[in-house]
Amino acid sequence: MNPVKIGMMSFAHMHAYSYAACLKQLGDVEFVGVADEDKKRADEVGKQLGVKAFATYEDMLATDVQGVIVCSENVNHRRHVVVAAQHGKHVMCEKPLSVTNEDAEAMIEVCKRANVKLQTAFPCRFHPAFINLKKAVKAGDLGKILAIKGTNQGQCPFGWFVDTKLSGGGAVIDHTVHVTDLMRCLTGAEPVRVYAEIGNRMFGKDFDDTGLLTIDFSDGMFATLDASWSRPKSFPTWGNVKMEVTGTDGTAEMDMFNQKIDAFYDNSMSYRQEYWGDSIDLGLVRSFVESVGEDKPVQITGDDGAKALSVALAAYQSAKTGKPVDLTS
Amino acid sequence: MQKVAVIGAGKMGAMHAKAYAAMPNAELVAICDPRLDAAEELARTNSTRSFERIEQALREVDPTVVDICTPTPTHIDYIKTAAAAGKHICCEKPLARSISQAMEAARLCEEAGVTLFVAHVLRWFPEYRRLRDLIAGGVIGETVEVRTTRCGKARPGVDHWFSNLQMSGGVVLDLMIHEFDWLRSCYGSVRRVYGKGLYNSHIPDIDYALVTLKFDSGVIAHVEGSWARPSGFVTSVEVAGTEGLLHFRNTESKALTIERKHKGGECSEDITPPNMAVVDPYNQELEHFIGCLDAGITPDVTPEDAIEAVRICEAALRSITTGEPVTLA
Secondary structure, eight states: OOOEEEEEEOOOSTHHHHHHHHHHHOTTEEEEEEEOSSHHHHHHHHHHHTSEEOSSHHHHHTSSOOEEEEOSOGGGHHHHHHHHHHTTOEEEEESSSOSSHHHHHHHHHHHHHTTOOEEEEOGGGGSHHHHHHHHHHHTTTTOSEEEEEEEEEBOOOOGGGGOHHHHSSSHHHHHHHHHHHHHHHHHOOOEEEEEEEEEOTTTOSSSOOEEEEEEEETTSOEEEEEEEOOSOTTOSSSBOOEEEEEESSEEEEEETTOOEEEEEETTTTEEEEEEOSOOHHHHHHHHHHHHHHTTOOOSSBHHHHHHHHHHHHHHHHHHHHTSOEESOO | OEEEEEEOOSHHHHHHHHHHHTOTTEEEEEEEOSSHHHHHHHHHHTTOEEESSHHHHHHHHOOSEEEEOSOGGGHHHHHHHHHHTTOEEEEESSSOSSHHHHHHHHHHHHHHTOOEEEEOGGGGOHHHHHHHHHHHTTTTOSEEEEEEEEEOBOOOOGGGTTTOHHHHOHHIIIIIHHHHHHHHHHHOOEEEEEEEESTTTOOTTOOEEEEEEEETTSOEEEEEEESBOSSOOEEEEEEEETTEEEEEEGGGOOSEEEEEEOTTSSOEEEOOOSOOOSSOHHHHHHHHHHHHHHHTOOOSSOHHHHHHHHHHHHHHHHHHHHSSOEEOO
16 A cells, blocks of 8 residues: 555644654654644644645645644634645644634534545544544444433643633633544434533633533433642643443443552652553554545544534533523434 | 574463464464473464473574563573573573572583573563652652562462462562562662561461662662562552652552442452553563664663572572572672
């Protein structure tokens, strides 16, 4: 197989640096280059990674690059995915897929019409703990899944993430989508109703920093999800992705980033947790590269991204009205 | 393409065979075991040929590599045969039952001009790699003291050879040698050894030892090994440095736990799959070995490393037997 030609659009989201490292690590990839509306950042990143920095997105898209990874600010996803699709390039887009349901639908439609693949970046699906949990659920080890208690609590990333004109929302849009996607992927059921309490009292600013979602699923299962930036600056790691699954025949507890070394550092007078488990980004990027290279369907579709986003948006609506929001209507 | 014959169809032989069978630049050409049934079964699983004796395999399939996964006291004779036939050798740890055998094995391989690699796999476990990287990076200053644990229950092995401490060397030579080698890879040479243990107590299916090491660098280490723990397997490391502390314990680092109800019963069973990692340390270790053979370079575990690990074990057993500290030359 010829190496798959991949480029990267924007390094606004910090996950871009990890995806870039994965592209360098994979053997069957030709890392064509990077482009960024922040020209200085493109030059720096290009130098750092030893790849070409293109002056504009269009310059990069005019080459024979086959696929691109979009890691811009959330509100810019639509514009960047659309321009890539119009150049006939396959796209992996950072989550959340977009900031409105209309944007998400439009992105899916444009990619479909341009006959290019659209993958949403949900790397948690590639952690061995989740892969094995899904295997157990599929094998019926837990019986029928009755409920899931999930958390995706993290430290506030600040920067553009807290500028809702660029992010479309705070913690809830940032942290709802990962675990919602895992719940859908695990059970095959769809979210049908969302209730949420959302607050901003952690920082007291004009962005939401805490969210408690309750989600009903199409198969009768219910779930809650803590989608928050509620970990303090002194927390020993960036945050967590956890699920506690209750079934008729058993239970499962997943704590995705618990494979850690406890570290106590005198220099910073801090306790840190140093993760040593498998890289989830490598599985995600490899999956995208293989889909492009072997021309097979993406494992995580644009529709998956849109479904997860719709839960976050419904949560905002519910918090505003104080009432559950029906997703099926 | 390296052609590998695996000697010994026990637990480790099965793991090594599976790793070679999946490797693009190696071909598993034979499984040998005097228990022909076991050899045949493992050969069938991995679609290769089985032999009762190593000589038959050498004659009929002409491997380039012999991988020895047999009970410890038999290593030396297989190494003699393989080296005399000019084959590269991977030998399961410990290299040999005694220091004199270990030195003889290394000498024979050197004279025959073949590579001798000893499978000290702990160096490829991600948590131990991360610990070693953190230590080497100086994040906790200079290491002062290390405490390690490796505790499980006795494995039976063929004809209960592990429980025959004269054959296996007990926990010191079979379990704690992992830490002895890893600690050497972090801190260099050991000066003095003192140990307590049940090596001479002859309690059926139980062995336990606590060993203190003093390194030339000044580091002191406490190493625990047990075949007396009824359930579960516990590993832990604590590294105390001049500017911080690192701590790891496998039971506190689980990413997934799955419990299933027993049909009709009140008790439950833990059905969490073992070895979930996508990056398997055994595969990494053997890929490293084969890669070094292909590139004509010395693997990360040198014959000297393997000899020194056995030397520390022998010193620990002597100390346990005499009650006196043993100083290494």
